[in-house]
Amino acid sequence: MMNDQKEQIRDFLDMAAAYLSGGYLMEKTDRYVYNRNIQPSFIAGISAEKSAGSESAPQSDKFTHDVETLKSQSDIHQQNLPDTLEKIALEVHSCHACRLCEERKNAVPGEGVPRPLVLVAGEGPGADEDQTGRPFVGRAGQLLDKMLASIGLSREKNCFIANIVKCRPPRNRDPSPDEIAACAGFIQRQIKLLKPLVVLSAGRISASALLQTTVQITRIRGIWKEYCGIPLLPVFHPSYLLRDESQKTLAWEDMKSLCRHLVDLNEDYKNETSELRAARNI
């Protein structure tokens, strides 16, 4: 028997075992993984109609992840439905795939609009995010919101904000490579579903994880890269800018670069921001 045939049979058996025992199938990398830690009551139950609707939802339909609402929609038999943001959020909230689950108050899947112009990928939740379950809500988050607003972007209108790891590393330490690897499937799936025009990668951890290489953010910030065919711009993390205000000039150059890129990619954004760009000389 050929190796790829053996792989197929193993995948099939994994799926069958999970289905029969009420477990959960989590698509990580390109294989199904049986996550034994997830309780059946947490399994996502988004109707087929809702799933299809989320694909074509207008930008104003902001995605938020009200956990209780998601749980109330749970239906164990719907685990084979197409992937959705809600399904990912529910998996994140019940995930125990790495040690970061041990001290979290809330997991933080992300929030914003479907089909965003920009997906902002940060590193991981901090204390405020852990407390609220929302991404980028502390001082760094407020700075991020201001930076986005300066070029006509916001999480309410045209962005989605997420992190590489969805649970807070204790004492705000860097997430370790195994924690990043354990969580990578979530942001990969979010990007695949959201299809942003651009990924804004905030900080070294985010850029390294998405570009799959060890990078120094000071060397690559402002230099356009690519993630799975999507333009990716590495930038300083807002918390770094709070610590070193002298870098804000470079950060503004990066935002202008992002703005110009979006103008080339999206006619609506170009028209909506024409006055703003003129006023700011972009």
Ligand code: SF4
């Ligand atoms: S950080 Fe990611 S992989 Fe680790 S427990 Fe949280 S959701 Fe799961």
